[in-house]
Amino acid sequence: MTTIQPVLEIRSLTKHYGGVKALTEANFRLMPGEHVAIVGDNGAGKSTFVRLITGAEQPNSGDLLLDGSKVSFKSPLDARDQGMETVYQTLALAEDLDVPANIFLGREITRINLGPLSILNHKAMREQSTSMLSTTGVKIQDMSESLRGMSGGQRQCVAIARAAGFAKKLIILDEPTAALGVAETARVEQIITGLKERGIPLIIISHNLRQVFDLADRIYVFRQGRIICNRLTSQTNPQEIVGLITGAIDPSSLPPEMSPKLSPHTQKEAETV
């Protein structure tokens, strides 16, 4: 049997703020092409986990492996350079800039690079933005308009298109639809399904169990600063997940679940036996 290497592996990740144990000994794996959901009550440690794995904060201890190699991100830019794109819950978009400027924010294409006096290559950025948006199926009428006039859903689509366009290894979405309406949520979910079809691994934090069960291959449950278990979506149900989140169900009482070493593809084969 060949062992499939995780795209991202987290070992014993720990972060304490003084006496507050925000995250303790967290172990996590994301397999090639896998879409994983993170669930848990408020204060369970989900955002801390994302900040630690994207380099926004440094852990007290623990290891992060990207494609099997140990990495240590000094900042989110560092993680981005290595192919990890994150859409934070509070969108990092500039209202007064147009779509291409937002997509290339912080990594502008230049014609002549003279530091602050650089000349931007607007044509190249516009063209690449159009193609990035089209791979996600997002239609923006006028690319030269600022984001100010756009709906929350359109902005979220721009942010996800940006992440999808630049992500070489994986995408992390923190509550991507928490502030969106029904139609906008559906649009964002379509983009996520498209990423699945393109084989781009994804981590989504969501409180919406319907969404989690629609989109994720695997669910990681956070509780009181620990990852208490992970379940294949196909082998659990919303009641069980709610029980795990609230503590009504003891994870050790559950039947042993399938090894996270298996890829979603291998799991499907195993399930049909």
Ligand SMILES: Nc1ncnc2c1ncn2[C@@H]1O[C@H](COP(=O)(O)OP(=O)(O)O)[C@@H](O)[C@H]1O
């Ligand atoms: N910068 C911080 N300083 C002190 N405590 C923090 C800090 N960030 C998070 N915490 C605490 O760590 C715990 C986990 O928080 P968080 O990761 O935001 O949870 P979640 O995203 O699951 O709601 C909470 O008790 C929270 O109050």
Ligand SMILES: [Mg+2]
């Ligand atoms: Mg949070």
